[in-house]
Amino acid sequence: MTVPVWQDRSCQRHITCDVAIVGAGVVGAYLALTLSRQGLDVVVLEARFPAAGATGRNAGMALTGLGEYYHTVIERHGRATARSAWQRTLANGRRTRALHDELDLAYEACGSLLLAIDDAEAAELRSAADAMAVDGLPAVYHAADPLGRGFAAALEQPQDIGIDPVRFTEAMLAASGAMLLENSEVYALVAGDGGVAVRSRLATVRAGHALLATNAYSPLLHPSFRGRVLPTRAQMLLTAASPRILETLAYANYGYEYFWQLPDGRVLMGGWRKGYRDQEVGYTDETTEEIQRGLETFLRERFPEVSQCVELRWSGVMGFSPDGMPLVGVLPDLPCVGYAVGFTGHGLGLGIEAGDDLLATVLRGEPEGIFAASRIESPAD
């Protein structure tokens, strides 16, 4: 992230506050709301506008779990970590529902189905269901496709919800009463006066602490994120209103495909990244013909009655971590600056809980917990 001399107006406006938050996505908005409610003076600096990043471009699914199935996460991280991660997503879901009620926002309490595309994935779902049952995690395994659409099996998670992530983010920001500096890209974090000076295009904000909620964009702001937060593109489309085909959120092919029929009948579908993982990287906001064709073909083959009129196509940038779990920590050179990033396509399922870990770590000096970024080596360490 760079700012040329002609655009740098950071010296023209000086603001002092308790905590500066960089990024006004769902995570930054949640942090602003929580800190303001604790009586702290908060300023949010946003490069563009609220929910301009992945938050405003996602599928709106607040799901239980991570990007891999439960038994796979046990193999990778150990049972205690996997169980704890799942419990955190369940807590995140409960708190997302409570915040929606409190802020008078609607959500779809429709549950989700993880759908197996073949027998091999069905066996994986069965293993996931068995391991979840052992750990008392809520899920119902269906050995036959509950949708009757040629899937090989399904895992139902009744507690999952669909939300409008933009309204949610805007409502949290508004309720926080925090000062919001839009169009104010942060380009430097400088230690000083027992805190940090956050220099952005339009102002310098001096704060005791700064919190980075910059997800995919984090490597552009600080070198310690390079190789630890990997910008990964996802594409979506939205069809015209169609006959009702689906009552739940749906997540298929190990989560590579996801779809949801909105209350107005339009169908949101995203994914088709599996065969294009090398291409779907970086920050370019564009859709590609191959992936969009793949999404349309998937819908046509499984749900032929869905309208083939596509109203919108878009892309967004997710911040993947190397092991699929978020990264919570403090900058190696600036311990008063913390971050919660690397949500790996699950920020609606974990942003609130990871945000709480960030607040505990940076403001109260508590251990970072299961999402501690120190588990992954940084080039700046």
Ligand SMILES: Cc1cc2nc3c(=O)[nH]c(=O)nc-3n(C[C@H](O)[C@H](O)[C@H](O)COP(=O)(O)OP(=O)(O)OC[C@H]3O[C@@H](n4cnc5c(N)ncnc54)[C@H](O)[C@@H]3O)c2cc1C
């Ligand atoms: C197509 C797509 C579908 C997805 N579907 C789902 C889903 O269904 N469920 C789910 O849980 N997750 C999903 N995700 C992922 C989810 O959107 C993210 O995990 C989540 O939005 C991350 O929120 P965030 O606030 O951390 O980051 P972001 O929403 O990306 O916000 C970061 C903000 O920081 C700002 N910023 C960055 N750098 C700077 C800087 N230097 N100065 C000032 N501001 C800065 C950006 O402009 C941006 O507004 C999807 C993502 C995509 C792209």
